Amino acid sequence: MKLKRFLLRYYPPGILLEYIQSNELRAKSIDLLSLEPETDTETLLDSIASQEPLISNSRKPQVRKLIEKLKEKLNEPTPDNFYLYKVLGAHLLPLTNTSFNKAGDKFITGSYDRTCKVWDTVTGEELMTLEGHQNVVYCIAFNIPYGDRIITGSFDRTARIWDVATGECLHILSGHTQEIVCVAFNPSGTIAATGSLDMTVRLWDVETGLLVHTLSGHTSEVVSIDFDTRGDRIVTGSFDHTARLWDVSTGECLHTLQGHTGEVTSATFDYSGDLVLTASSDGSCRLWSVDVGHCAKSVTDHEDEVLDARFNWTGAMFASVGMDGLGYVYDTATGAKLGVLEGHSGEVSRLMFSPQGTRVITASIDNTCRIWSVEPGDVGRCVQVLEGHSDEIFTCLYNYAGDTIITGSKDNTCRVWKA
Incomplete structure (x- = not known):
């Protein structure tokens, strides 16, 4: 070596x-x-x-x-007091999703107008439009950390892999029989995963575009997929009330995570890959041991559906948001509630920890995003309200450095915020 x-x-x-x-x-x-x-x-x-x-x-x-x-x-101190840097009239029809590359100098947007656009974060310039899908472009992702490939998943039942430098469509991934609603690259960028309303997940070779495995076993829509840090395993969340753990190399189902009494809305690994966090419409979040597939802890503070739940990068805490307009922050080791994120006047659908792990941003149908402190002794304090969108906000993202935020709204715009 x-x-x-x-x-x-x-x-x-x-x-x-x-x-x-x-x-x-x-x-x-x-x-x-x-x-x-x-x-x-x-x-x-x-x-x-x-x-x-x-x-x-x-x-x-x-x-x-x-x-x-x-x-x-x-x-370094965590950036606070973000200001509105750019407003981008991104698409003719409402946006569906956004995603940063690793460097944060580019981001992408998907839309009901059947396109994906690539943007320069600093200048706000539209670098290219990725055209070819015949229906809504619903889910999008860069192959982080490399950033030279994009995958788009569409209601036209196909996914596409694109070259970021040229905008060329390298592969059309066909085979799903219903809409594709979630996509992901493995950490090495060699495998792409697509999840569909047809109840399956498909794994594809990024270089050739060929199908590697079809992951079958769910009995309802698959709405969430996540690779572990090593890329050895993938977790899928489904409206059949379960999540499943799969071996990426063989396509074998390792464990079915059973216990929720409602649809699983998100499923994600912690950084170590030892735990999976699931959120459900039954109002609960559950922590699962990856090795044995058993539920280690369950929290049930939400009074309505939990729409999103995430770990911070250390995995020491996790947060959830839901239809009750609230967020909660928990200690992963004990399951103890550390604080409440209270202030939105409507459903909260997305959250993200800052890279530093000391802030959480949330997106709501009340047309605002809120930034919250999750520092010890200060959990749940609203640090800032990001206002200006004229319709519900469905996504909010920090860049890798934590000094830029993108918010995407059904008002057809995305906003770039700088610290």
Whole structure:
């Protein structure tokens, strides 16, 4: 093995190693999830070097500098007081979804007008329009961290993979018999997943566009898909009241996560891949052990359907939002409620933790987004209300640095907010 270069990952903290083995470029990560500004650099450096053969004595000075950079980043204050930077009249018909690339210099929007558009975040310039779908473009994603491919899923029952540099459609992924409503890339960008109202998930080879596996077993619509950090497993959430864990390499169903009494609206892994968090229309969220497929904890504070639930990057806490207009923040280890996000005047459909993990942003049908503190001793304080949309907001996203927010609305616009 020959080390080629180091890459930094700020959130969650880590160092990525690119190396050559058997004439192939490969990558591995050194996760530093417990890193704190007070961490002793030399002790950590010695520990890393003792466990990683690629870190020779000659490479230690580089790694030392990277650790110090990560510690400096953790010490940076969380951005507050976002201002409206750009208003983009993105599409002729309402938007459906938005997504940033890793660098945050580009984002994409999908729409009922059957297109996906690629935008320059800084200038607000429309870089290209991806055309070809015959119905609503409902779900979209970049292949993070690379950002050179986009997948779009449509009500026309196909997905498409696009080249970001040229806008060329590289593959049309056909085979679903109903609308596609969720898409995702695995972390290495080699496999794309599409989930459909036809009750199946399909896994596709990104390079060739060929079908790898069809994941069958759900008895109702599949509305949520998420790969774990290693890309070995995928979790799917369905209106059949269950989530399922699958082996990506074989397509085998490893566990069926049963217990909800209503539709599962979202299902996601924590960063470690050891836990899955599900949200349901039964008003509850559940934490599941991935290894055994058993429910570890259930929280039931919402008085109506839970529409979204997410972990922060450490997995130490999670938050949920729902039709009751409220959000809740919980301690993952104990299931204890840490705070309430109260202030929206209508249904809250989306949430996202800031990359730093100290803020949560929520999107509501009351035409606003709200930014909330989730810092110890301050959980649930509304830091800022983002106003100006004239219709319900269905999506809200932080960029990778946490200093830019995109909000997308049924008023046909998206807004770019800067700290």
